[in-house]
Amino acid sequence: MEHATPPAAAAGGITATVDLSPAATDLGGAHLLPCGIRQNGGAPVSDYFKPRSTGVEVEGVRVEEAFFRGRKLQGATLALPDGYRGYVLEKKSRGKDASEGEVSNFVSRAEFQNITYWNHDTTPSAEDSLPRCFHWLTVANAMHKPVTAEELANMSAMQNQDS
Template identity: 50%
Template sequence: MEEEKGTTGSINLSLNGKEEKINLSGQVHHLPFCIKFNGPCTVSQYFKPKLKGMEIDGLAVEEAHFRGRKLQGTTISLPNGYAGFVLAKNNSGKRKACDVSEGNSNDWEMKAKFDKLTYWNHDAPPSKDDPFLRSFHWFTVAEALHKQVKAEDLATIDAALA
């Protein structure tokens, strides 16, 4: 039986001498489709979201078109204590010989940061029931699961069960 080998890597979120971090808040978009292109493009010349002037479930609705398809979305803030990062592979620094020969780099560095993003739906306005927005409920669940339990909490539970 062959033993599986794990890989290790690192993510560097420091500024590395940069005076100001690049803030992409309001410029990050979660689109309901895949674009099979990885390179420079003048996106702002073609993709021009506009506020519709209406709110649904307390969300300001935006509208845009991509290749003739109507998109409706909203800009949301990430929960307090959370941030989004744009990462890129770090091609400098020490790497193992096997990583270099296989072309695998597991060292990443922060290129930009954001605390707001816009998510889009095809032909449907955004709502609190959208799966993307509902996934943010997991932040609350994770916080509750990892919250430190105090002796008073245990005593209260013991008294309630007795």
């Protein structure tokens, strides 16, 4: 069992465990709709939600079309970057841990490699917030990547040149 529990329990941050080990159904893709659906649980998505390619391409993004509850949605499919996977989590039980307070346990039920996000009435574009969220991954990678000795040496060489 893998625990995605950060060590920051003392700082009041820890509230959940996530178990990604069960062999999950591979959904391939998941949909993100521009509305709140006040239900948790399964739904016969593939019977009712029928995305169709429009043949239109905006900024290299292939625009899809679908209808939900009478609204016309326009969407685009984004592949999750290499090294990332999407999970659908289900809350298992709410355990009480004496030292940590309330703990929520999640188990993965399904995984996906791409995500189709849908706009109501507006054509998808690179300016939408979901594609822009992926910028964070690039920034985070750059920030957390270990610095090699060579890079350090180059850096100090450059600094010396500047001064």
